[in-house]
Amino acid sequence: TRIHVTDASGASHVVEAPNGESLMSALLNAGIDGILADCGGGCACATCHCYIEGDGMDRVGEANSLENLMLDSAAAERRDNSRLSCQIDVTEALEGLKVTVAENA
Numbered sequence: 001t002r003i004h005v006t007d008a009s010g011a012s013h014v015v016e017a018p019n020g021e022s023l024m025s026a027l028l029n030a031g032i033d034g035i036l037a038d039c040g041g042g043c044a045c046a047t048c049h050c051y052i053e054g055d056g057m058d059r060v061g062e063a064n065s066l067e068n069l070m071l072d073s074a075a076a077e078r079r080d081n082s083r084l085s086c087q088i089d090v091t092e093a094l095e096g097l098k099v100t101v102a103e104n105a
């Protein structure tokens with residue numbers, strides 16, 4: 001599934017993300033700047049914080065209560081379109097999704 005990514009330094013990338021993986025692993029494996037994922041996907045560090053652009057929020061599902069708590073303590077400003085990328089599963093439904101990586105350090 002193709003994901004359009006703007007990294008933490010503002011550069012654009014197209015990442016071919018395997019379905020069934022988390023968005024965080026796909027971004028990390030692609031070496032995207034700004035994805036630290038210190039906790040390895042456990043929803044415990046908020047260093048995989050991304051902003052989901054356009055109509056994407058309707059397609060990625062809702063954050064659970066733990067993710068909501070973590071987003072409140074994220075390093076970068078929490079916005080209406082903030083999500084932790086480790087809590088988003090890649091599926092075909094995300095084809096063409098646009099995400100911007102938050103400043104995570």
Ligand code: FES
Nearest residue numbers: 041043045046086
């Ligand atoms: Fe730690 Fe997502 S990788 S919260």
